[in-house]
Amino acid sequence: MIHCEGLVKIYKTEEVEVMALQGLNLDVEDGEMMAIIGASGSGKSTLLNILGGLDRPSAGQVRVGEWDLTKISEQDLVRYKRSTVGFIWQNNARNLLPYLTALENVTLPMLLNGRYDVNRAKELLDAVGLSHRMKNRLEQLSGGEQQRVAIAIALANQPKLLLADEPTGAVDTATAEVIMNIFREINREMGVTVLIVTHDLALAKKVDRVVAIRDGLTSSEFLRGGYAPSGAPGGQGDLHQEFTVVDRVGRLQIPQEYLQEMGIRDKVILEFDGEKILIKPPSQEDSLTHAEETFPSGTQTIS
Template sequence: MIQCEGLVKIFKAADLEVFALQGLDLEVQTGELMAIIGNSGSGKSTLLNMLGGLDRPSAGMLTVDGKNMLKMSARELVRYKRESVGFVWQNNARNLIPYLTAQENVELPILLRGRRKKQRAAELLEAVGLSHRRHSRLQQLSGGEQQRVAIAIALANSPKLLLADEPTGSLDTRMSEQILDLFRELNRTIGITIVIVTHDLQLARKVDRVVSIRDGKTSSEMLRRISYTEELEALERDMEAAAAAEQSHVEYAILDKAGRLQIPAAYLESIGAGDTNKVRLELVEGTIVMTPGAAKKEPAAD
């Protein structure tokens, strides 16, 4: 569904250039439910905006559902945003119109496709568990219910890809888990590809694959050892299995096309390489061993 190779995004302000993405590589399979994590400024939201057609890459390759995002015309980009991708924002003000009911909010994007809007809106609200609240105005809905309406809106035109930018950022833990459970159910029942950006690693662990972005590049991936359903069943059988759930994923560092990888700062500090930019690599019996070089020299005082 998604293929990024050497993806670069540069933002320019006056004489300043900021590299938000610096050669990012990523693949997302059709029908996958995955999360992207990273610190503020790592480039994860920039990537999501480019996947949604809101920003264009500066360089590299980006294809979504076979469409080259760098070569799309303005008209093709509008059609892509209208028909191929759905967006769920953290801020409900970007998702919803406050003076409309839940059903009227969902009906709006359906009008663009000329469908029977009332029937389709009712079906979507039922799919997100809000059929009993379809005539409620937004001020009558809780934060979690408003986010469910936003998800129904994102699904209105049957997109192949659903993008969610911090969709649980303004919700409490219980409601956040309900929203993520809803994403899992939608992924399972209708097969839609879902990419979630979140800063919460514990919530991200509910999906099968977690990609970590650092300094504009893919730094690591965490893959689930067993399925989420199997994990829940194990927890129900044995409460002591909760500790094992913390090890539900195994983490892999990502090599880029040039064979480079990002090593966590904690690892470098643990071997005494925190004060040097040089390390020695040796191949010892089929294992790559890294040892720190000389520490950086302080500049001489005047």
């Protein structure tokens, strides 16, 4: 469903240039439900905006289904956003029009796409548990109910891909649980690919795969079905296994906390014992040997 290779996004102003994505690689299978996690500024929302057709990449490849988003025309981009992808924002004001009822909000995307179907709109509201709230406006709905209406809106035009940007960020834990269960049901019953961007590691228990982004690059993955090490999503004993991602030229990102714990700065020693690759900091003897090789006995240096 999604293929990103060497994806780069650079934001420029007159005074500053920021590289939000630095060659990110990502593949998402059709029908998968997964989460993208990362700290603020890691590039996860930038990635979501590109996949949603709201922003253009600076370089690299990005495909969603049959669409090549690096070469798509403006006219086709409108078609893509109306038919292939549904978007859910954390801020409900971006999802709903306050002067329309819940039912009218869900039918609006259908009207824009020329496929008005009030019965389907009612079915979608029923699917998110809001059949009794169809005639209510924004101010009459709780935050969790507004977010559930937003999910129904995103599904109005039968998209193949559902993108959610921090969908549980503005609700309490119990409501977040309800919303995540709705995503899972939609994924299973409708076959929609679901991609959720979040900073909440607890979501790992609710999805098939979690991909971590650090500094605009894919750094690690957590897959359901293994035993998670201490510090992985959900804590020790969670049914997820962590993998560090190796890109196409053999680079990997070692977590910063590991580097700090081992006292590693700018170089390491790699050893292969036939089964495992060992990474360790250079010892003082290694540093002295390197210095002797670089500056043989009798060589003078100028400081």
